[in-house]
Amino acid sequence: MSTQSQAEVRRAIAEAHTIVVKVGSSSLSGSSGHLDPERLRGLVTAIAQTVRMDARVVLVSSGAIASGFGPLGFDARPTDVATQQAAASVGQGLLMSHYEAAFGRYGLRVGQILITARDTVQATQYRNVQRTLNRLLELGVVPIVNENDALASNEIRFGDNDRLSALVANIVRADALVLLTDVDGLYTAPPKEPGARQIHYVPNVLDTLENVRIGGTGSSVGTGGMVTKLEAARVAAVSGIPTVLTCASNAGPALMGDRVGTVFAPIKQRGTSRRLWIGFAADPRGTLVADEGAAKAILGGRASLLSAGVVGVRGEFSAGDPVLIVDEHGNKLAKGISGFDSEEVPATLGRTTSQLRKLLGAEYAHPLVHRDDLVLL
Ligand SMILES: Nc1ncnc2c1ncn2[C@@H]1O[C@H](COP(=O)(O)OP(=O)(O)O)[C@@H](O)[C@H]1O
Numbered sequence: 001m002s003t004q005s006q007a008e009v010r011r012a013i014a015e016a017h018t019i020v021v022k023v024g025s026s027s028l029s030g031s032s033g034h035l036d037p038e039r040l041r042g043l044v045t046a047i048a049q050t051v052r053m054d055a056r057v058v059l060v061s062s063g064a065i066a067s068g069f070g071p072l073g074f075d076a077r078p079t080d081v082a083t084q085q086a087a088a089s090v091g092q093g094l095l096m097s098h099y100e101a102a103f104g105r106y107g108l109r110v111g112q113i114l115i116t117a118r119d120t121v122q123a124t125q126y127r128n129v130q131r132t133l134n135r136l137l138e139l140g141v142v143p144i145v146n147e148n149d150a151l152a153s154n155e156i157r158f159g160d161n162d163r164l165s166a167l168v169a170n171i172v173r174a175d176a177l178v179l180l181t182d183v184d185g186l187y188t189a190p191p192k193e194p195g196a197r198q199i200h201y202v203p204n205v206l207d208t209l210e211n212v213r214i215g216g217t218g219s220s221v222g223t224g225g226m227v228t229k230l231e232a233a234r235v236a237a238v239s240g241i242p243t244v245l246t247c248a249s250n251a252g253p254a255l256m257g258d259r260v261g262t263v264f265a266p267i268k269q270r271g272t273s274r275r276l277w278i279g280f281a282a283d284p285r286g287t288l289v290a291d292e293g294a295a296k297a298i299l300g301g302r303a304s305l306l307s308a309g310v311v312g313v314r315g316e317f318s319a320g321d322p323v324l325i326v327d328e329h330g331n332k333l334a335k336g337i338s339g340f341d342s343e344e345v346p347a348t349l350g351r352t353t354s355q356l357r358k359l360l361g362a363e364y365a366h367p368l369v370h371r372d373d374l375v376l377l
Pocket residue numbers: 023024025026027160180181182183185186187188189190191192212213214215216217218219221222223224225226
C-alpha cells in the first residue's frame with residue numbers, strides 16, 4: 001500500500017468508526033501523583049462526544065495505582081511490586097466509579113475488562129477477550145480496559161498500557177489508535193531538553209527514527225515513557241491502524257482529525273493477529289534449539305515445531321510462555337508460545353508425536369510450538 005499523507009492519516013482518524021483511546025497515569029493525575037477527577041471528566045467529555053457521533057470507543061485507562069495509593073495513606077506512588085498491586089486493587093474500583101459517574105452524565109454505560117499479558121498470547125483467552133469486547137461495543141457500552149495489575153506476575157506483564165492498547169486495537173480491528181499522555185506528541189528529544197522540537201508526522205514508524213532521542217517517563221507516575229508509545233505505534237502501523245499521539249487535553253481535537261500531536265501512518269493493510277504480540281512485544285522466557293530439518297520446516301512458514309526436531313532447551317518457562325527458537329548455530333529463527341513447561345521438554349526431545357503419546361500419555365501428543373503460535377523473525 002502507498003504511504004498516506006499526514007492529511008490522509010488525520011482524515012482516517014476523524015472518520016474512524018472503532019477507536020481505541022489510551023490514557024496514561026500522568027494525564028489523569030495532578031502534580032502530587034494522585035488521581036485528579038477533573039482531568040478524568042475532561043477526557044470523558046471528549047470521548048462521549050465522539051460516541052454520540054456514532055463511533056465505538058474502547059478506553060484503555062491507566063490510573064489504578066494513582067487512584068489507590070492516596071486512600072491507602074501513602075504520600076507517593078509506591079515502588080515495590082506488592083504495594084503497587086495492593087494500591088491497584090484499591091484504586092481500580094475507585095477509578096471505575098469515577099468513570100461510571102462521568103460517562104453516566106452522558107447516558108453512557110461502561111464495562112471493566114482487566115487483562116494480563118498471558119490473556120493476549122493464549123488462544124482461548126485471546127478469543128474470550130475479543131468476544132467480550134465486541135459484544136460490549138455492540139451493546140453501546142464503553143469498555144474500559146486496564147492491565148490486571150493485582151494479579152500480573154512480574155515476569156510477564158505489560159507494566160505500561162501503551163503496548164496493551166495497540167493489542168486491543170488489533171483485537172477489536174480498530175480504525176484508529178489515540179495515545180494520550182502528558183506531552184503533545186513525539187519530540188526530537190525528551191521535551192524538557194533545550195532544542196527539542198515536535199514531530200507532526202511519521203510516515204513509517206518501522207524506519208529507525210534518526211535524529212530522534214527517545215527517553216523514559218517524565219513524570220513520577222508514568223511507566224513506559226516514549227519507548228513503549230513508539231512500540232504501540234509500531235504494532236498499530238503493521239496492523240494497518242493509524243495512530244495519533246498527543247496530550248490528554250487535546251483528546252477532542254485529535255479525535256476530530258485536527259492538526260495536533262504526532263500522527264503515525266499505517267504501514268500494512270488491515271489485519272488482526274494474536275501473533276503480532278508474540279512477534280513484537282513478548283519477551284522470550286527461554287530458548288528452543290531446532291535441528292537442521294526443523295529449522296528448514298519453520299522457515300518454510302507453515303510448520304509447527306515438533307519435539308522430534310528439537311535438540312536443546314535453555315531457560316525456565318511454563319507452557320504458554322513466549323520462547324525464542326534458534327538453529328544449531330544460534331541464529332534466531334522465530335518466536336513462539338511453548339506448548340510445554342521447560343522441565344518437561346528434555347523428556348520429549350527427539351520424540352515423534354506418536355512416541356510421545358505412547359511414552360508420556362495423550363496430553364503430551366502435541367507440537368512443542370504450534371504453527372499458529374509461531375512468528376518468524
Ligand atoms: N522523544 C520524546 N518525545 C516526547 N516525549 C518523550 C520523549 N522521550 C521521552 N519522553 C517522555 O515520555 C513521557 C510520556 O510517557 P509516560 O510518562 O510514560 O506517560 P504516560 O503515563 O502517559 O504513559 C513524556 O512526559 C516525556 O517526558
